[in-house]
Amino acid sequence: MPKTLTKLQERIVARVLAMPVTQTLYLREGHVSSLNNLKDKGFIDEHCYSMVQTHHLTERVKTVFYIENGDVFAIEDIYDNCWIVFEDRKVIAQPRSEANAQRIVAALKVLRNQELATAA
Secondary structure, eight states: OOOSSOHHHHHHHHHHHHSOTTOOEEOOTHHHHHHHHHHHTTSBOTTOOSEEOGGGBOHHHHHHHHHHHOSEEEEEOTTSSOEEEEETTEEEEOOSSHHHHHHHHHHHHHHHHHHHHHHO
């Protein structure tokens, strides 16, 4: 099944979710086009232009983002300076390399499976 969000849109959403509430993500060039597509779909507040903050994300885009990516996953930051690792809708880590991000994801999945086995 095709994803609702493009890779670039996922990277924008991931970065915004990983930022402190008071921080702003400044978009440029093609990134603004992706932002406009998100606004057209109702995923971003219509008053958002090229600077995005956490409050611009709608609940709908957050829901789609987390459903399409699963419980534990990593996404490369929009500006390629790190990877963002999520577990249960929370940012867990921001390692600088893909290898480290994948190690963290693999470890979290093993821990998750152990917790489920223990609970059963």
